[in-house]
Amino acid sequence: MIEGEAQAREYVGKFTTDEGLARLDRLAAALSAENESQNLVSKASLAQVWVRHFADSAQLLEHVPRETHGPWLDLGSGAGFPGLVLAALRPDTKVILIESRKLRIDWLSTMKAELGLTNCVIEGQKLQNVEACEAGIISARAFAPLATLLRLSARFSTARTHWVLPKGRSAAQEVRELPKSDRQMFHVEQSLTDADAGIVVGKGKVREKA
Numbered sequence: 071m072i073e074g075e076a077q078a079r080e081y082v083g084k085f086t087t088d089e090g091l092a093r094l095d096r097l098a099a100a101l102s103a104e105n106e107s108q109n110l111v112s113k114a115s116l117a118q119v120w121v122r123h124f125a126d127s128a129q130l131l132e133h134v135p136r137e138t139h140g141p142w143l144d145l146g147s148g149a150g151f152p153g154l155v156l157a158a159l160r161p162d163t164k165v166i167l168i169e170s171r172k173l174r175i176d177w178l179s180t181m182k183a184e185l186g187l188t189n190c191v192i193e194g195q196k197l198q199n200v201e202a203c204e205a206g207i208i209s210a211r212a213f214a215p216l217a218t219l220l221r222l223s224a225r226f227s228t229a230r231t232h233w234v235l236p237k238g239r240s241a242a243q244e245v246r247e248l249p250k251s252d253r254q255m256f257h258v259e260q261s262l263t264d265a266d267a268g269i270v271v272g273k274g275k276v277r278e279k280a
């Protein structure tokens with residue numbers, strides 16, 4: 071388990087260079103300033119930004135291959151977790167952040183420019199209105215109940231799509247409640263940042279109707 075800010079920063083460092091870590095330091099400072107005017111993340115989590123947001127996002131890289139077929143889609147990116155962090159850690163992967171709220175779209179656009187993330191695309195609209203594409207990876211943290219999330223994003227999935235869905239304490243229960251055809255595609259991995267949390271991991275095409 072990753073405990074403490076220093077350990078979390080060291081863990082994230084496994085996936086990037088000193089320059090990448092410096093980018094995330096800039097993101098941490100900007101997040102703290104922006105959180106004064108919009109509620110991007112809980113105030114308590116700012117004191118543990120490396121554990122709660124950066125390492126929590128980076129750990130998804132443990133569950134996906136280096137090469138994927140198609141872009142990484144992050145649904146309901148909010149303040150940029152996990153999508154913005156992953157775009158910073160994988161400059162060679164196209165990462166599409168889908169977010170519908172205006173202030174958050176503005177924040178993501180500003181940070182994309184400030185961090186120089188040319189691999190990052192911001193789809194500032196509801197997921198339901200985003201033009202379908204074949205995703206290599208789909209992630210979503212605190213976006214929607216698992217069954218709803220799968221139905222809403224099914225049209226972006228193919229047999230080669232990897233799913234990495236941080237789900238907190240409800241991960242195993244949400245997988246158990248899926249229709250059988252979906253259930254067999256997914257399993258739960260332990261989160262490295264929270265002993266009580268799980269990450270729903272899977273691969274394959276989900277049907278639009280259960």
Ligand SMILES: C[S@@+](CC[C@H](N)C(=O)[O-])C[C@H]1O[C@@H](n2cnc3c(N)ncnc32)[C@H](O)[C@@H]1O
Nearest residue numbers: 146147148151168169170171195196197211212
């Ligand atoms: C609880 S927040 C989580 C944000 C971020 N993923 C995180 O874990 O910090 C959910 C986000 O999803 C966005 N959202 C909700 N429904 C959406 C939809 N249908 N299309 C796009 N974004 C949506 C909300 O605006 C919000 O920013």
